[in-house]
Amino acid sequence: SSELTQDPAVSVALGQTVKITCQGDSLRNYYASWYQQKPGQAPVLVIYGRNNRPSGIPDRFSGSNSGNTASLTITGAQAEDEADYYCNSRDSSGNHWVFGGGTDLTVL
Amino acid sequence: QVQLVESGGGVVQPGRSLRLSCAASGFSFSHYGMHWVRQSPGRGLEWVAVIWYDGSNEYFADSVKGRFTISRDNSKNTLYLQMNSLRAEDTAVYYCARDLADDGGSSYLDHWGQGALVAVSS
Numbered sequence: 001s002s003e004l005t006q007d008p009a010v011s012v013a014l015g016q017t018v019k020i021t022c023q024g025d026s027l028r029n030y031y032a033s034w035y036q037q038k039p040g041q042a043p044v045l046v047i048y049g050r051n052n053r054p055s056g057i058p059d060r061f062s063g064s065n066s067g068n069t070a071s072l073t074i075t076g077a078q079a080e081d082e083a084d085y086y087c088n089s090r091d092s093s094g095n096h097w098v099f100g101g102g103t104d105l106t107v108l
Numbered sequence: 109q110v111q112l113v114e115s116g117g118g119v120v121q122p123g124r125s126l127r128l129s130c131a132a133s134g135f136s137f138s139h140y141g142m143h144w145v146r147q148s149p150g151r152g153l154e155w156v157a158v159i160w161y162d163g164s165n166e167y168f169a170d171s172v173k174g175r176f177t178i179s180r181d182n183s184k185n186t187l188y189l190q191m192n193s194l195r196a197e198d199t200a201v202y203y204c205a206r207d208l209a210d211d212g213g214s215s216y217l218d219h220w221g222q223g224a225l226v227a228v229s230s
Contacts, residue, residue: 030213033216088217
């Protein structure tokens with residue numbers, strides 16, 4: 001399968017912890033990456049590989065992987081974390097890349 | 109710092125062609141694979157194409173295969189997307205992004221441009 005499945009929408013109370021998941025067969029072979037996108041802006045890489053954060057990404061963002069599922073966790077969610085989050089990986093063929101449908105995160 | 113700047117977007121009639129460019133700076137362009145990703149209005153991200161660092165391999169999403177070509181000029185630090193036989197469903201913001209590969213074969217899109225809007229309409 002070349003699909004990655006995400007929950008369309010998730011909400012979290014300010015300061016609480018939220019986990020966003022991504023499922024797909026390709027995740028058994030390739031690590032996922034996670035992108036944050038705010039309205040009118042380009043996506044920004046927030047987590048990649050086993051659990052790596054690019055420079056400038058707060059340490060409240062973390063990632064994990066198990067079987068066919070990748071997860072993005074925000075520990076102590078802030079108002080500025082409200083955004084769309086997309087997972088991505090190479091597909092099972094290795095010659096295409098695929099995005100999940102995205103998760104709209106609301107911080108209450 | 110790494111900078112990617114897309115250009116060449118605009119309004120085009122169905123069936124016509126358009127070429128997007130992505131000017132890269134702040135890194136050794138010839139050492140990195142590059143991607144094009146698009147986003148239709150109100151929709152999610154869709155991967156479009158990738159080209160290897162030296163142009164030796166190219167792969168395309170099924171939705172654009174046979175109509176779009178990807179190329180690069182490493183002497184000019186520029187990536188291109190040639191879009192032919194455009195359709196209304198190709199209307200989107202097109203982003204170029206740099207590929208960051210790890211030793212295990214996984215890869216990630218670690219820097220993105222701001223995007224170029226392509227509108228296909230009669």
